[in-house]
Amino acid sequence: MNKRITSVIAAALLSTSAFAAPTTYSVDPTHTFAVASWSHFGFSTPTAVFAGAEGTITYDADKPASSKIDISVSIDTVDSFVEKLNEEFVGSDWFNAAEYPKATFVSTKVVPHGDNKFSVTGDLTIKGTTKSVTMDAVLNGTGKHPMSGKPAIGFDATTVIKRSDFGISQYVPHVGDEITLRLTTEAQAK
Template sequence: MKKTLLGLVLGSVALASLPAMADKYVIDTKGAHASINFEIQHLGYSWLTGRFNEFSGEFNYDPKDVAASKINVTINTNSVDSNHAERDKHLRSDDFLNVAKFPTATFVSTKIVQDDGEEFDIIGDLTLNGVTKSVTIEVDKIGEGKDPWGGYRVGFEGETEIRLKDFNIKQDLGPASQSVKLKLHVEGIKQ
């Protein structure tokens, strides 16, 4: 009996000393509770906006240890949508996204740094148009909690800016249009 009790106590201590595991979430694209949007200046006179309609991803998130969190996302580049069919055809060409050769773009986090409270930076590798570069996404946590269907969700918004030439996008859109802003809204469902 003493050996059993001792074993239980030691086992409990060993389990308590293990680091907490980050919860796994799937990005809710089926319910349209996530979006990948972009905006770029048009000739320096206005903003052209659009989005990618098809993407998927998952992330691990531990609010007590944000640095242990991870995210990966895959984007169908053919799903680019700027609300203009001819422009979208041009965006899919080798002048821009070259979707025939590179039908997907990916983002895989390599490091997460907590800034202040529920703000943090996600550093990761963005692969777009056959080029992989490290980018930093500035993220704000929107909230988390139970949903009406018995699940648990957490949501974030993020923003980054990338230079077109860094990703081998050859089309020169003029001096005001050398970079594109990416605006991300992510809601994950706990698995």
């Protein structure tokens, strides 16, 4: 009888630790976007959205510092809401999408701050240039996705970069060099 109770307790502990294990999620390309905004001559703040997201998020609720993010977006999906500007952006003077079709972010360090807030440092690669950046991230939620029933996760992250650091310096300083970059992501377990 004692052996059976011990076996039941051991099984319960093992199943609990299995739930606590890190989960790897696949990025949902229909709900993951990079959004860039900048100053236009100091008069307005235009925005461009990049889609075509791919990648994974590995999240460990018990050890969030060991979490990892690896996401890319497709440059040729850029939508600035101005057709002529979209054409310019994919050209060689701007992002050169033919040679550098993706922008990527691969995390190197995650620091939890409590209240679902994190600093996520990683390598951002745009137009063949890689720079370390730190994003302020908020975990929006985890749980069962209402549509698929699979475990899901979502977060938003922001940072400010200088586009000239990535070889994109058209019209600087009149058109802002500082770009506010926001990543909004939804992902589901594989």
